[in-house]
Amino acid sequence: MKRILTLLPATAVCLAFVSGLAYSIWQIAITTTSVDLPGLLGENLDQSGVENPVTAVLLNFRSYDTLLEIGVLVIAGIAGISVARTSSLEDPELRTSDTLLYALQRWLIPLMLLLAGYLLWAGSDRPGGAFQAGAVLAASGVLMRLGGIPMDFLRPGIMLRLGLSLGFAVFLLVAVTSALHGGEFLAYPPELAKTLIVVIETVLTLSIAMVLLALFVSAPVNNAEEPEEGGSG
Amino acid sequence: MTLWLMAGLLFTPLAWAVLTLLAGFRRGRVVTWLGIAIQVLVSLALWAVVVRDGGFQYPLGGWQAPLGIELRVDGLAVTFVLLTALVAAASGLHAGFYLDPDKQWHRYFWPLFWFLWAGLNVVWLGNDLFNLYVGLELISLSAVGLVALGGQSEALRAALRYLMAALLGSLAYLLGVALFYGEFGSLSLSGIASALGQDSSGDGTGFALVLMLFGLALKTALFPMHRWLPPAHGIARSPVSALLSALVVKGSFYIAARLWLELGAPLGSLALAQLLGLLGGMAVFWGGWQALRQRKLKQVVAYSSVAQIGYLFLLFPLTWNTTEAAALQAQQAMTLQVISHALAKAAMFLSAGNLIMSVGSNRVNALAGVSHFLPFSLFSFGLAGVSLMGLPPTGGFAAKWLFLQASLATGQWWWLVVLLGGGLLSAAYVFRVYRASFVEDSNIDHFFHPARRLEIIPMILALLSLGLGLMAEPVLSVMALTFANGEGT
Numbered sequence: 001m002k003r004i005l006t007l008l009p010a011t012a013v014c015l016a017f018v019s020g021l022a023y024s025i026w027q028i029a030i031t032t033t034s035v036d037l038p039g040l041l042g043e044n045l046d047q048s049g050v051e052n053p054v055t056a057v058l059l060n061f062r063s064y065d066t067l068l069e070i071g072v073l074v075i076a077g078i079a080g081i082s083v084a085r086t087s088s089l090e091d092p093e094l095r096t097s098d099t100l101l102y103a104l105q106r107w108l109i110p111l112m113l114l115l116a117g118y119l120l121w122a123g124s125d126r127p128g129g130a131f132q133a134g135a136v137l138a139a140s141g142v143l144m145r146l147g148g149i150p151m152d153f154l155r156p157g158i159m160l161r162l163g164l165s166l167g168f169a170v171f172l173l174v175a176v177t178s179a180l181h182g183g184e185f186l187a188y189p190p191e192l193a194k195t196l197i198v199v200i201e202t203v204l205t206l207s208i209a210m211v212l213l214a215l216f217v218s219a220p221v222n223n224a225e226e227p228e229e230g231g232s233g
Numbered sequence: 234m235t236l237w238l239m240a241g242l243l244f245t246p247l248a249w250a251v252l253t254l255l256a257g258f259r260r261g262r263v264v265t266w267l268g269i270a271i272q273v274l275v276s277l278a279l280w281a282v283v284v285r286d287g288g289f290q291y292p293l294g295g296w297q298a299p300l301g302i303e304l305r306v307d308g309l310a311v312t313f314v315l316l317t318a319l320v321a322a323a324s325g326l327h328a329g330f331y332l333d334p335d336k337q338w339h340r341y342f343w344p345l346f347w348f349l350w351a352g353l354n355v356v357w358l359g360n361d362l363f364n365l366y367v368g369l370e371l372i373s374l375s376a377v378g379l380v381a382l383g384g385q386s387e388a389l390r391a392a393l394r395y396l397m398a399a400l401l402g403s404l405a406y407l408l409g410v411a412l413f414y415g416e417f418g419s420l421s422l423s424g425i426a427s428a429l430g431q432d433s434s435g436d437g438t439g440f441a442l443v444l445m446l447f448g449l450a451l452k453t454a455l456f457p458m459h460r461w462l463p464p465a466h467g468i469a470r471s472p473v474s475a476l477l478s479a480l481v482v483k484g485s486f487y488i489a490a491r492l493w494l495e496l497g498a499p500l501g502s503l504a505l506a507q508l509l510g511l512l513g514g515m516a517v518f519w520g521g522w523q524a525l526r527q528r529k530l531k532q533v534v535a536y537s538s539v540a541q542i543g544y545l546f547l548l549f550p551l552t553w554n555t556t557e558a559a560a561l562q563a564q565q566a567m568t569l570q571v572i573s574h575a576l577a578k579a580a581m582f583l584s585a586g587n588l589i590m591s592v593g594s595n596r597v598n599a600l601a602g603v604s605h606f607l608p609f610s611l612f613s614f615g616l617a618g619v620s621l622m623g624l625p626p627t628g629g630f631a632a633k634w635l636f637l638q639a640s641l642a643t644g645q646w647w648w649l650v651v652l653l654g655g656g657l658l659s660a661a662y663v664f665r666v667y668r669a670s671f672v673e674d675s676n677i678d679h680f681f682h683p684a685r686r687l688e689i690i691p692m693i694l695a696l697l698s699l700g701l702g703l704m705a706e707p708v709l710s711v712m713a714l715t716f717a718n719g720e721g722t
Binding site for chain 1: 235236239240243244247248250251254255266291292293294296297299300301302333338341345348351352355367368370371372375377378381382387388389408412415416417419420424427431436437438440441443468470471487496518531582586590592593594595596
């Protein structure tokens, strides 16, 4: 009985949420939008430097959002490594020694690297791009890490921090260079748009992979603790 | 000139985040001083430009809304940009001396600090629903990272709780954004507002507004969704607590207020407005009562934030379906409350950090005898407290006076109870700290004396909060500046 009483409010909230959402979606589905954004996008696509509308939105029309989202990824990476004990990377107990994994790795890793490269390249005219390529690259890193291949650059040194920030830094430099020439922040010169987008996508792929891999490698355990302010008294 | 200022404003915090990530703590501190100087100057210059010429739209990448993202640089936005510059500069300078440079994880304070600053500016200037979401994410994640810094288990627990609350709030907001996009085909806030004004009835987006307000209220720690705030703000290092209480919770509140003022009239309802006001009023009482009962000094200050946030939510009932004059008064009151609470609460947390450092304990009772040997730090704490109580001539008084007038003008007399009772409760918890500090236990000065530079920073903030009541007129006149060309879109 008591359990039912505690479940009742939760059920009521869920029901209200679902019915509100259903009513909203129903209302939205029967009205036409006042702004035709896909049409507007199609008209401006040839000025964006790429043929894939998704890439055009992500890296040109709404590049500010993407720049900041990469910032969010870097923050996640920083927060991850700031709480991490990283000596575990060298811990032999954590290494897998599985012959099947080794054998598979030899086949899979070159294929995955190739796939990451393809996804990056495909982004300019069909679905693909830095986020997908970065995810595949990170996955191959995870596989290598599980197989015990040493990756010294993941230790918390300057290499890791450079890798985390490289994509973001290059993107930011491109953004400010256009502003220094008297334009708006992030306004690419039209003739260079394609080159700039490809450069940004490439460095972003590396950095995204780095963030994901750093988060995988760094588990939040820390022996050297910081006590609360005035906690001893 | 304006283009350069905007580029500087957007570029500096992000660039300094990268620079300080590559440097260590000590080098990062020097680099940060330079960045703070640039950012404060740019914010001041931009503020002066808007005061002189009025506000403007800034299309990023040269793409106009709705295809691209436009920033809205008006009087209110630059006022908050400047406020952020002041409070963040103070907290950053304080942190440089307060944090122990030999602990290796403190190097990550600087990049997170700069990302937080960048995120706050994104929110103040945003006029695009999705862009505001990204700004919220920047703020929340860097704030969580700052709370967790050092990775002590209590801090991690508080940070995770904060992260979960922030994520739930973000998801609710994002779902609302998706519904708005479905209805109007645009993400531009002013575009949606003008579409609503013309023909579209906006049926079905009322629910979206409720969802977004729920998510933002959760992120602002409105009663009864405030439970994540005291542990997170209490356990963080004091400069971090100052940033979190003074600025971070205001970011999500600002978005809620902007949504309400633009879309509240057609999509809101009397019940929703009164409910938000009621929860705000309950937050004032509950937060004040809890602040009175806490044993740890920083928990007192954290619960005081819960109470002070409550006042802000009086904006909702006082602007819904009321006369233009009363609505304007309520908006001015909200702005003054945000500014004075930001200054006072930053001063309070920074001086609380100094006091804790001096007595070596975080309990209120451990302050016995402090008034005798450390009057300076205690004085900043008290000055900030005076503003929270709402005594004249502080900014807190001006804000509550305007709220009072707006309540009377709209006939909603019941908010008077909140305004008067809340002031009494804040007086009670501030005096409780004072009483503890005046207890004489011995005549020996066994306290650690923090460096003078650590004590001066909260003092300046407290004095600014005190003087805000006297400067309220010019501040409010800047806040009312909209766009130079007279268009609201």
